Amino acid sequence: MDAQIAAILAIDGIATGAIYVLIGLGFVLIFAVTRVIFVPFGDIVSFTALTLASLEMRRLPGTIGLVIALAGLASLMEIVAKLRARECHLIPRTILCFLVLPLLPAAAVWLLSGAPLAMPSRIVLSLALILPIAPLLDRVAFRPIADGSILLLLIVSVAIHFALVGLGLLFFGPEGVRTQPLSDAVFEIAGLTVSAQTLLIVAASIVFSGLLFLFFDFSLTGKALQATALNRTGARLVGIRPASTGTAAYLLASALAGISGVLIGPATTIFYDSGFLIGLKAFVGAIIGAMASYPMTALGAVFVGLLESFASFWSSAFKEVIVFGLLIPVLLWRSLTLTADTDESTEE
Amino acid sequence: MTARQQRLISVGAILLLAVAPALLSPFKITLLNFIGIYTLAVLGLVLLTGVGGMLSFGQAAFVGIAAYATAWACAIHGHSPWLGLVLAVVLVCGIAALLGAITLRLEGHFLPLSTIAWGLAIYFLFGNIDALGHFNGIGDIPPISISGVALRSSAQIFYLIWAVVIAALYLCGNLLASREGRALRALRGGRIMVESLGINSFRIKVATFVIAALLSALSGWLYAHMGRFVSPAPFDVNAGILYLLMAMVGGMEHLLGAVVGATIVTLLRNTIQDVLPLIAPGVSGQLETVVFAVLFVVLLQRARTGLLPFLLRWLPQLEPSRPISAPPMARRRQPMKGVPLLSVEGVERRFGGLLAVNDVSFELKAGEILGLIGPNGAGKSTMFNLITGVLRPDRGRIRFLDVDITRRPQREIARAGIARTFQHVKLRPKMTLLDNVLLGIYPRTRAGFLAGALRLDRAEESQARYEAIRLLQRVGLAERAFESAGTLPLGSQRLLEIARALAADPMLLVLDEPAAGLRRTEKLDLARLFENLRAQGLTVLVVEHDMDFVMGLVDRTVVMDFGSKLCEGLPTEIQADPRVQEAYLGGVV
Numbered sequence: 031m032d033a034q035i036a037a038i039l040a041i042d043g044i045a046t047g048a049i050y051v052l053i054g055l056g057f058v059l060i061f062a063v064t065r066v067i068f069v070p071f072g073d074i075v076s077f078t079a080l081t082l083a084s085l086e087m088r089r090l091p092g093t094i095g096l097v098i099a100l101a102g103l104a105s106l107m108e109i110v111a112k113l114r115a116r117e118c119h120l121i122p123r124t125i126l127c128f129l130v131l132p133l134l135p136a137a138a139v140w141l142l143s144g145a146p147l148a149m150p151s152r153i154v155l156s157l158a159l160i161l162p163i164a165p166l167l168d169r170v171a172f173r174p175i176a177d178g179s180i181l182l183l184l185i186v187s188v189a190i191h192f193a194l195v196g197l198g199l200l201f202f203g204p205e206g207v208r209t210q211p212l213s214d215a216v217f218e219i220a221g222l223t224v225s226a227q228t229l230l231i232v233a234a235s236i237v238f239s240g241l242l243f244l245f246f247d248f249s250l251t252g253k254a255l256q257a258t259a260l261n262r263t264g265a266r267l268v269g270i271r272p273a274s275t276g277t278a279a280y281l282l283a284s285a286l287a288g289i290s291g292v293l294i295g296p297a298t299t300i301f302y303d304s305g306f307l308i309g310l311k312a313f314v315g316a317i318i319g320a321m322a323s324y325p326m327t328a329l330g331a332v333f334v335g336l337l338e339s340f341a342s343f344w345s346s347a348f349k350e351v352i353v354f355g356l357l358i359p360v361l362l363w364r365s366l367t368l369t370a371d372t373d374e375s376t377e378e
Numbered sequence: 379m380t381a382r383q384q385r386l387i388s389v390g391a392i393l394l395l396a397v398a399p400a401l402l403s404p405f406k407i408t409l410l411n412f413i414g415i416y417t418l419a420v421l422g423l424v425l426l427t428g429v430g431g432m433l434s435f436g437q438a439a440f441v442g443i444a445a446y447a448t449a450w451a452c453a454i455h456g457h458s459p460w461l462g463l464v465l466a467v468v469l470v471c472g473i474a475a476l477l478g479a480i481t482l483r484l485e486g487h488f489l490p491l492s493t494i495a496w497g498l499a500i501y502f503l504f505g506n507i508d509a510l511g512h513f514n515g516i517g518d519i520p521p522i523s524i525s526g527v528a529l530r531s532s533a534q535i536f537y538l539i540w541a542v543v544i545a546a547l548y549l550c551g552n553l554l555a556s557r558e559g560r561a562l563r564a565l566r567g568g569r570i571m572v573e574s575l576g577i578n579s580f581r582i583k584v585a586t587f588v589i590a591a592l593l594s595a596l597s598g599w600l601y602a603h604m605g606r607f608v609s610p611a612p613f614d615v616n617a618g619i620l621y622l623l624m625a626m627v628g629g630m631e632h633l634l635g636a637v638v639g640a641t642i643v644t645l646l647r648n649t650i651q652d653v654l655p656l657i658a659p660g661v662s663g664q665l666e667t668v669v670f671a672v673l674f675v676v677l678l679q680r681a682r683t684g685l686l687p688f689l690l691r692w693l694p695q696l697e698p699s700r701p702i703s704a705p706p707m708a709r710r711r712q713p714m715k716g717v718p719l720l721s722v723e724g725v726e727r728r729f730g731g732l733l734a735v736n737d738v739s740f741e742l743k744a745g746e747i748l749g750l751i752g753p754n755g756a757g758k759s760t761m762f763n764l765i766t767g768v769l770r771p772d773r774g775r776i777r778f779l780d781v782d783i784t785r786r787p788q789r790e791i792a793r794a795g796i797a798r799t800f801q802h803v804k805l806r807p808k809m810t811l812l813d814n815v816l817l818g819i820y821p822r823t824r825a826g827f828l829a830g831a832l833r834l835d836r837a838e839e840s841q842a843r844y845e846a847i848r849l850l851q852r853v854g855l856a857e858r859a860f861e862s863a864g865t866l867p868l869g870s871q872r873l874l875e876i877a878r879a880l881a882a883d884p885m886l887l888v889l890d891e892p893a894a895g896l897r898r899t900e901k902l903d904l905a906r907l908f909e910n911l912r913a914q915g916l917t918v919l920v921v922e923h924d925m926d927f928v929m930g931l932v933d934r935t936v937v938m939d940f941g942s943k944l945c946e947g948l949p950t951e952i953q954a955d956p957r958v959q960e961a962y963l964g965g966v967v
Binding site: 191192314347354357358 | 674
């Protein structure tokens with residue numbers, strides 16, 4: 031391998047890593063606030079790309095059915111809960127939040143899907159359609175067991191992932207799609223050709239993770255999210271509802287997943303089940319960040335991207351073996367640097 | 379229900395299984411075979427995750443390694459399946475020991491995540507190695523033959539599979555009731571208590587991990603020779619998740635949960651495959667996983683602990699067998715009265731900028747009861763943790779019987795003869811009182827995993843049980859020996875902790891605020907126990923807050939304030955000391 035190839039691989043790796051950064055941040059965000067390791071997160075990424083592809087082909091994306099079904103189920107559960115709690119006056123608000131709001135983008139997509147749309151409007155529509163899925167899943171599946179063990183939450187999360195993959199096959203079929211490139215321009219930087227697509231990915235990753243940090247530091251919702259992550263009971267005592275911060279976390283993370291889906295669509299062929307491995311690799315980045323630190327997660331995700339890029343050069347067949355195998359020493363290092371003192375918290 | 383009745387039920391169940399091939403169709407027998415094979419892998423997971431608290435997604439990878447090992451040996455190199463079994467077991471246990479040694483030190487969710495990582499890596503390895511037929515797999519695996527009879531049909535291999543399952547259930551059941559099994563059951567809920575009893579928690583974790591892997595190896599070996607074909611797909615992370623699902627559905631905390639979970643999940647999957655084409659023709663294949671997943675979410679929302687606890691509620695409780703008289707256990711030679719036992723020399727410990735313990739020295743002689751007192755935040759508990767090895771001092775030395783124990787790990791200090799209790803009681807609330815005390819006896823007994831599983835530990839075990847019940851008698855809790863420790867009121871829990879500490883036959887007993895939170899009558903019980911210990915000549919260091927309680931009991935007192943030693947002397951001297959009065963009362967007196 032000469033310097034030229036190394037540079038190309040590095041650029042490729044950074045671009046992939048940049049996408050993992052966004053997804054990894056979403057993982058950490060959801061885990062910190064709700065204690066759920068949201069395995070279906072990768073599926074949200076692939077569904078965004080598939081929805082975008084359907085809109086490009088002027089087809090009605092299957093995601094609509096999922097959103098409608100989930101919205102119906104969630105509002106039903108919420109109305110029953112309100113009736114039982116004798117809070118009938120809250121029902122109109124429930125219907126607005128759980129039924130009308132999620133169905134607005136679905137209606138828009140349904141009306142517009144046949145029409146020729148410009149790329150920005152297609153992207154906005156896909157994102158809007160994807161956004162309600164995770165919060166609705168949270169309402170339907172996780173909220174009844176919100177006080178359960180992390181293991182229980184993880185298993186339910188895995189089951190939802192399987193359900194989504196099955197539905198993905200039903201909605202989108204087995205064919206893979208590649209969405210239209212966001213830009214065809216190519217730049218020459220220091221003797222290397224870099225596509226605008228790559229630059230866009232890196233830029234988007236930096237901008238959106240930057241926005242996330244600003245959101246946490248300067249907005250009240252961001253602070254409420256941080257408070258819930260640090261201490262749920264404490265947050266409740268000062269009037270923060272973990273359920274609402276959970277929804278906020280899911281919405282925010284879905285936005286990150288959606289953006290990643292839009293960015294990854296033109297770069298890789300996406301199938302209905304591609305999300306799992308993409309999510310898992312981003313997750314590896316999150317583990318390197320110990321599921322807690324956002325900057326470390328970002329670094330970890332870029333590291334995984336680079337690793338994957340170089341591993342596929344050395345041996346494309348063993349690419350995954352190398353990426354996941356190398357995680358073990360990383361984990362070991364993490365556990366050695368984060369020793370002791372964690373014991374008391376798990377003590378009964 | 380008595381043990382005898384339970385045995386009868388087990389024999390009945392085995393007989394039912396034995397006649398199953400005569401009554402059921404070959405297809406149903408094949409289903410039962412799959413259930414048996416899954417049960418083995420899930421059983422390992424119950425031990426590992428349900429009992430030991432170590433979550434693993436990698437169980438399927440071990441099943442895969444075993445299946446591939448035997449397939450490679452038999453189908454490609456033409457060896458006997460029995461040689462394949464040896465290869466599978468050796469390979470799987472070796473890899474498990476190595477992976478366990480690397481990853482079991484990981485805390486919290488790092489462990490499960492690392493199992494996903496190496497589980498995936500192993501799966502992709504299967505699919506990319508030439509000798510293992512890539513993603514196409516290996517076919518034409520010969521059947522297992524026992525004394526010339528080849529087990530080709532599903533009814534033939536049925537007996538082998540279920541014989542292995544029953545043997546595994548029996549051995550694991552024995553193991554859990556043995557010395558190492560108790561230590562394994564105590565792992566959940568934190569390491570500090572386990573290590574304070576002289577138990578090497580890491581060793582137990584690795585051993586359990588290898589046992590779980592061994593069960594997967596058996597599962598994989600049977601799988602390969604039943605289907606006579608292996609490919610990577612059944613061993614991917616999804617399969618690992620499926621095993622976990624079975625364990626959760628059945629009930630993680632009981633060995634039979636593995637059987638129940640494997641049965642329900644297998645049958646349910648099968649039913650869904652039968653019913654769905656009738657409801658949704660055309661798309662049933664795609665809908666299968668969806669329906670399956672949704673059913674599980676609903677099930678887990680409704681029954682978090684799995685189904686077995688619900689089933690067990692209908693059965694009468696098993697009557698415990700009371701310990702019977704046995705020869706007494708060997709005891710440690712106690713040091714001569716008046717010999718310096720523990721000496722703390724200029725010990726210092728900082729937490730960041732806070733100097734929690736500052737240049738403290740004192741000495742404790744054999745046969746003496748020493749009180750370590752001081753107002754809140756004086757550094758008593760830190761001092762306590764430094765002596766017992768939970769924390770390490772930044773400076774200074776701690777010697778026990780002329781041996782330097784300053785930097786020794788907790789469990790070595792415990793084994794040297796220092797037994798402790800905790801300020802916030804640390805018991806295993808779901809284990810019985812007797813089991814909790816037996817945990818304390820762990821370092822005085824020797825039976826290992828194999829001896830426990832094969833019940834070669836009976837003599838030692840009955841000695842230990844007798845010793846435990848006598849200790850419970852001593853603290854007045856023998857009548858409740860078979861109740862869960864969590865049902866006791868706080869005062870009795872403290873007495874139980876002291877019984878557990880005494881079970882180690884210590885030379886020095888260190889008690890961390892034993893009277894905290896006790897009612898008056900409970901304090902009187904505790905004081906009576908103290909008199910009893912003093913009469914026996916045991917050396918005791920007691921960290922205490924309650925002056926009235928401690929002053930009547932101790933021979934000598936060391937007073938700490940703001941991390942430093944204020945003074946030491948006889949209780950009467952201490953009470954008259956103006957510095958002590960100032961520290962406690964702010965100098966009003």
